[in-house]
Amino acid sequence: MTQVPMEHDHHEAGLHGHDVHDAHHDHPKELGHHWDNLNQQFEAGKLGMWLFLATEILLFGGLFCGYAIWRGNHPDIFAYGSQFLSVKWGAINTCVLLLSSMTMAMGVTMAQRGNKPGLIICLVLTLLGAFGFLGIKYVEYSHKFHEGLLPGIAFYEKPSDSHIWVEIEEQAGDQQETSIATDVAESKEEAELQMARADLPVMPAAEATTNEPAAIGPSGLNQSRVVQEEETYRVFYKEGRIAAQEDQAAMAEYAEHPEEAMRELEKHPLQDPDRPPNAQKFFTIYFLMTGLHGIHVVVGVIVILWLIYLTFRGRFSPHYYTPVDCGGLYWHVVDLIWIFLFPLFYLI
Amino acid sequence: MITLVADIIQAEALGTLGATLAGGATYWMPEQASEVAPKIDWLFEFINVICYIFFGAILILTVGFSIAYRRRKRVHQDKSATHHTALEVTWTIVPLLIVIVMFYMGMTGYMYLDTVPENAYEVRVNGQVWSWTFQHPNGAVEGNQVTLPMDRPVQFIMTSSDVLHAVFIPAFRVKNDVVPGRYRTLWFTATKPGEYQLMCAEYCGKGHSDMLARVFVLPEEEFQIEIARLAQEYMDLPTEALGYYAADKLYPRCASCHTVNGDPGTGPSFKGLWERTQAGEQKFTNGATLSQLQKQGDGFYDPAMGGVQNYLRESILYPQKLINEGYGPVMPSFKGQLKERQVDALIMMIRELETYFEPDGSFKPQPENTTPAEGAAGTEEATTPKQDGGSPEA
Amino acid sequence: MTTIPVPPSQPVTPELARDNYLTYTRGIWSWLFTLDHKRIGVMYLCGVLSMFFVGGIFALLVRTQLLTPEGAVFNDNANYNRAFTLHGAIMVFLVIIPSVPAALGNFVLPIMLGAKDVAFPRLNLFSFWLWMAGAVFFILVLVNVDGGLDTGWTFYTPYSTTDGMAFGGVLWAVIGVFILGFSSIFTGMNFIVTIHRLRPPGMTWFRMPLFLWALYATALIQVLATPVLGITVALLFMERLFGMGFFNPALGGDPVLYQHFFWFYSHPAVYIMILPAMGIISELISVHSHKHIFGYRFIAFSSIAIAVFGFLVWGHHMFTSGQSQLINVIFSAITFSVSIPSAIKVFNWLATLYRGSISLNTPMLYALGFIVIFAIGGLTGLHLGTLATDIHLHDTYFVVAHFHYVMMGSALIAMIGGMHHWWPKMTGRMYNENWGRFGFALVFIGFNVTFFTQFALGSQGMPRRYATYNGMVLTDLYHLYHVISTIGSYILALGFFVTAGYLLHSIFAGKRAPDNPWGGRSLEWQCTSPPPHDNFKEAPTVGDCYDYSVLEWDESQQGYKWREDIERPGNPHVSGKDGHA
Incomplete structure (x- = not known):
């Protein structure tokens, strides 16, 4: 990509300090003792970086x-x-990341030219892009969390207002002819007992699995132990008995504004009749992939901060800017991965 | 043990010559008891012969060269060739041709093993930690043993309730993994009456090596009689014989976790379980104790109202509901695996454990004089005492 | 770790006292933070060997347990399960994978290549520290944190991801595996870049010793396969901790998908273990019979072929797991294709022995032992690659015996052979040759008694990972085989203790090693024993590394030296003899 001058800078003093073994006194301080010249070292660094990016x-x-x-x-x-x-x-977010990739590329050019202020400006702009991306991702994530659009089993955990869920359970129980009275305050005890007695628990969470044989296994004969655990332990006890007793206050509050609370709940996909089986799989892979990408962006932030620090220390010159180049490559790959993630999740 | 060694040496000598011992067992392979076993063994011996030839050649050359060309001088000036393309291409092509033949034979054998013939006798197999359930088309259910017809293709339709298992019957040369969430199949035609070993071949935890079952192969007529008997087995038993039935036929499936002599296990011991439940001593991982629950609600757990039976039945069918403190949530549900009458039988067994087991935990058979004749029905009116609460109807 | 004192009064060469890597700087910190590839290699070697000791203890526990059908050691099957799991996980992740590339490779590669160090010395040190960190996690599991680890080294789902089934130690173990994976990746990256960018003038690709070809192929696998292991164990971690449902059928996941992910790494990992071992054997066979390696290019390309095919055969671990018929057939076919390059290597080694001058010293005995053991391990692979017979043999002791023949009998034996070969170079001391041969005899006999028995045990139907085997139809037969196998394992253990004994003794009381005790021609035999800190003052120029006609015996050094009438490498004017390769 770029040519590095082959000649060493003999005026760069301070040969000591970098390593104990510098037998060659014509070595510039950036040059490791085992390299012949800066170009060889630069090419090796780039090859290493490409291998790392492959991994x-x-x-x-x-x-x-x-x-x-x-x-x-x-x-x-x-x-x-x-x-x-x-x-x-x-x-x-895609635009933010693309722009930051551009500023990063400009930064590499600045480093090649030895333009220290330009390099710092470019790196800072890239850093701002990274923070912008993370900020927007935070907004998106918190929105999903609030709506209960969570990965894996957490998708079937109820939102924090568990008192409302007891209600839903009871109504679901009604439909399944377990004769639960409609009056909240008086029927609660009885409803719990009925639920505890019923062979199959009646719950949105249970419904998510019992209505879908594929999710459990080929036949009723082999209910997965995990599903059972969900059905019986959590459903009966955590929600049915204990939660209801603890949430007396919440129940009272619910009794005052039932419609409002119900409306909020109906927005949750668990209440959506058109929801395909195992809809949580989408959110599982969404959070895993964007999460792993997010971790890489955070690492990128650290790398850029370190590059800014090194630039202030005056470590880079047109002869030696390998870290900037490698950091730039890393940042482009982070960008590239997002370029794939965006259409795969948001568009198609 | 010395005779065993002699047997093995003899078997090896015969086996490598292609001859077989009684039952088709060789040094390498166990008894042949299925229609496919001789074919697999033939292929195995064929590969063996090729291996013997190659290994013999390699061994002779290695040892021979080491002796013939052992170091005689400190410095060796050798002018022989450093490569020989024709030779090297030869020893690339020849093994290639051999493995192509081997691959083809292995493939056809596998296709045969993997293609179930039509109208095979279907047995539904369920693996769960750490026992096997076999369900026959006529409704008979067997645990940790299965009775099969001879000279007729048998198909296992298998699935798992929890983790991976694998059905492996060495005498039939068949194996397949049992995977939760999907059906897997396995088929074979048994050719000899007898008793064979079935084992779990995919690691499944603590009781993996106890997850064994016996395969009983019977000639067709005997099989028809036996399978009809099995379908009615516990239905026809008088109630007082149910406990013996549970201790003999059902308890072995519990035995990998629950002892009857008070020893610790993966689950609580059955010894004293009835008394503990009556007294409500159980403490659960959700913080409740059974004595609390007994006083609550409509008396579902109240010992005076059949609460002990209710608790035990619930523990068998919905084991994840109440988990005893100090134990993991490991037990699989037996809902669908056990019929209501079998659950009753287990509860009876737990109630009067000493009647059915010796102190060391071995099975105590029913005294001769009360053994009911096979198929003797009509004695079911005899209800046992203390069954006041009645077993709950599903 | 302490430095080995070298009395200054009796230097073998004038340079030794002044500059060798062991005495260059002193003190424990000069080791722990060294950037010298040789010291890092030695530290890896110490770490790997101590972990080998730990894994070996577990192996002996496992074997002793199986002395009786009811289990002779553990009352609780869970403890047996922990023991075999730790044996497998430690041996695979902490011992065999890093043994040759990270320990011997680190020491030998740059010197053999003619470089002063690996390309990225800091990264090299970092990957050693990652290895240490990974080992710490395994030690945590070893002391049963969260109940320890009992999943088998394969961490199969859904067992490993289900609370109440596998113990919680699996979380710690997979963190360890993740970290060790990155250690392995960084080592691989380092080697690839080193071989690409640090070859001195004259060291063309086809002049490289075959060990370097093998390390290069290994490094490719390390870089390309290990990231998949990383993401697999990360998914396993998330699944267990947060119920992600990737591999859980109850949430629409698929337990077999995990096996695909896992074996996509772990099958190539088998070649991470065996390829560098084959490279060592190529060196040993040639050097100790003083004969040019036969068919250099075939051996070099077969290493690359194995690396490439190694990526395409993972499905043969899953013939009974629930793949479609078609996929099983395809994987069986590709599996057979991987046997061809292995066969080529064996035949080429035999041809190298032909008309050689074979010295039956310890490294060569290990190399010859390798050929015999690897032949058995490779040939029994045919039974397992053949679909129809694999169905019967899958997950039995036949498989256990097969992979011990390949991983332990071949990879580890080659590693020990290589250790003996380079021991004089590493420590500057000679071990006792007679004790070495005795140790080899014990190891070879013990190994074959232990594991050959297991072939028959497995084909008779004994499944692996069984804590007990009472109450079976063939219990008596299994018992006999298990007893023989256990006795063999004791002989094997004794062999390793003997080996450890004379090697340790040699460090303190061994004879001084000459620069070139075996008459090797590759570059590491041209620097002093032990090598100087910088390996080479100037990048040396290289000739044909298997041409032994340039050496002669030097009585005063008790080693080999360059013939007076031929110019040494290191001199830009190379002799005309070295032109071809």
Whole structure:
């Protein structure tokens, strides 16, 4: 990509200090003792960085494979799940990341030219882009968390207002002819007991699994132990008995504004009759992939901060800017992965 | 043990020559008891012969060269060739051809093993930690043993309630993993009456090595009689014989976790379980104790109202509901695996444990004079005392 | 770790006293924070060997347990399960994978190549520290944090991800595996860049010793396969901790998907173990028979072929797991194709022995032992690659015996052979040759008694990972085989103790090693024993590394030296003889 001057800078003093073994007194201080010249070192650094980036791509490759397999098997889940993502925020984030990639590339050019102020400005702009991306991601994530659009089993955990869920349970119980009275205050005890007695628990969470044989296994004969645990332990006790007793105050509050609370609840996908089985799989892979990408952005922030520090220390010159170049490559790959994530989750 | 060694040496000598011992067992392979076993063994011996030839050649050359060309001078000036392309291509192509033949034979054998013939006798197999359930088409259910017809294709339709298991019957040369969430199949045609070993071959935890079952192969007529008997087995038993039935036929499936002599296990021992439940001593991981629950609600757990039976039945069918403190949530549900009458039988067994087990935990058979004749029905009116609460109807 | 004192009064060469890597700087910190590839290699070696000791103790516990059908050691099957799991996990992740590349490779690679160090010395040190960190997690599991680890080294789901089934130690263990994975990746990256960018003038690709080809192929696998292991164990971690449902059928996941992910790494990992071992054997066979390696290019390319095919055969671990018929057939076919390059290597080694001058010293005995053991391990792979017979043999002791023949009998034996080969170079001391041969005899006999028995045990139907085997139809037969196998394992253990004994003794009381005790021609035999800190003052120029005609015996040093009438490498004017490769 760029040519590095082959000649060493003989005026760069301070040969000691960098390593104990510098037998060659014509070595510039950036040059490791085992290299012949800066160009060789630069090329090796770049090769190493490319190899590292290959491993990064492969790390994500596992998840992309998982995505492809899941999407191939259950396109309906992905069609359903993607409607909960905000294309607007996703697009803005893509632009932010692309711009930061541009400033990073400009930074590398500045470093090649030895333009220290320009390099610092570019790095700071890139850093701002990274923080912007993370900020928008935070907004998106917290929105999902609030709505209960969570990965894995947490998708079936109720939102924090458990008192409302007891209500839903009781209504569901009604439909299944377990004769639960409608009056909240008086029937609660009885409802719990009925539920405790019933062979199959009646619950939105249970419904998520019992209505879908594929999710449990090929036949009723082999209910998964995990599902059972969900059905019986959590449903009966945590929600049915203990939570209801502890949430007396919340129950009272619910009794005052039942409609408002119910309206809020109906927005949750658990209440959506059109929800495909195992809709949580979309959010599982969404959080895993964007989460892993987010971790990489955080690492990128640290790298850029370190580059800014080194620039202030005056470590870079047109002869030696390998860290800037490698940091830039890393940042472009982080950007590239997002370029794939955005359409895979938000658009198609 | 010395005779065993002699047997093995003899078997090896015969086995490598292609001859077989009684039952088709060789040094390498166990008894052949299925239609496919001789085919697999033939292929195995075929590969063996190729291996013997190659290994013999490699061994002779290695040892021979080491002796023939052992170091004689400190410095060795050798002018022989450093490569020989024709030779090297030869020893690339020849093994390639051999493995192509091997691959083809393995593939056809596998396709045969994996293609279930039509109208096979279907047995539904369920694996769960750490026991097997076999369900026959006529409704008979067997635990940790299965009775099968001879000279007729048998298909296992298998699934797991919890983790991975694998059905492995060495004498039939068949194996397949049992995976939760999907059906897997396995088929074979048994060719000899007898008793064979079935084992779990996929690691499944603490009781993995106890997850064994016996396969009983019977000639067709005997099989028809036996399978009809099995379908009615516990239905026809008088109630007082139910406890013996549970201790003999059902308890072995509990035995990998629950002892009857008070020893610790994966689950609480059955010894004293009835008394503990009556007194409400159980403490649960959710913080409750049974004595509290006994006083609550409509008396579902109240010993005076059949609460002991209720608790035990619930623990068998919904084991995750109340988990005893100090134990993990490991027990699989037996709902659908056990019929109501079998659950009753287990509860009876737990209530009067000493009647059915010796102090060391071994089974105490029913005294001769009360053994009911096979198929003797009509004695069911005899209800046992203390069954006041009645077993709950599903 | 302490430095080995070298009395200044009796230096073998004038340089030794002044500059060798062991005495260059002193004190424990100069070791722990060294950037010298040789010291890092030695530290890896110490770490790997201590972990080998720990894993070996567990192996002996496992074997002793199986002395009786009811289990002779553990009352609780869970303890047996912990023991075999720790044996497997420690041996695979902490011993065999880093043994040759990280320990011997680190020491030998730059010197053999003619470089002063690996490309990224700091990264090299970092990957050693990652290895240490990973080992710490395994030690936590070893002391049963969260109940310890009992999943088997494969961490199969859903067992490993279900609360109440596997113990919680699996979380700690997978963190350890994740970290060790990165240690392995960084080592691989380092080696690739070193071989690409630090070859001195004259060291063309086809002049590189075959060990370097093998390390290069290994490094490719490390870099390309290990990230998938990283993401797999990360998913396992998330699944267990947060119920992500990736591999849980109750949440629409698939337990078999985990096996695909896992074996996509772990099958190539088998080649991470065996390829560098084969590289060592190529060196040993040639050097100790003083004969040019036969078919250099075939051996070099077969290493690359194995690395490439190694990525395409993972499905043969899952013939009974629930793959479609078609996929099983395809994987069986590709599996057979991987046997061809292995066969090529064996035949080439035999051809190298032909008309050689074979010295039956300890490293060569290990190399010859390797050929015999690897032949058995490789040939029994045919039974397992053949679909119809694999169905019967899958998950039995036949498989256990097969992979011990390959991983332990081959990879580890080669590593020990290589250790003996480079021991004079590493420590500057010679071990006692007779004790060495005795140790080899014990190891070889013990190994075969232990594991050959297990072939028959497995084909007779004994499944692996069984804590007890009472109450079976063939219990008596299994008992006999288990007893023989256990006796063999004791002989094997004794062999290793003997080996450890004379090697330790040699450090303190061994004879001084000459620069070139075996008559090796590759570059590491041209620097002093032990090598100086910088390996080479100037990048040396290189010739044909298997041409032994340039050496002659030097009585005064009790080693080999360059013939007076031929110019040494290190001199830019190379002799005309070295032109071809």
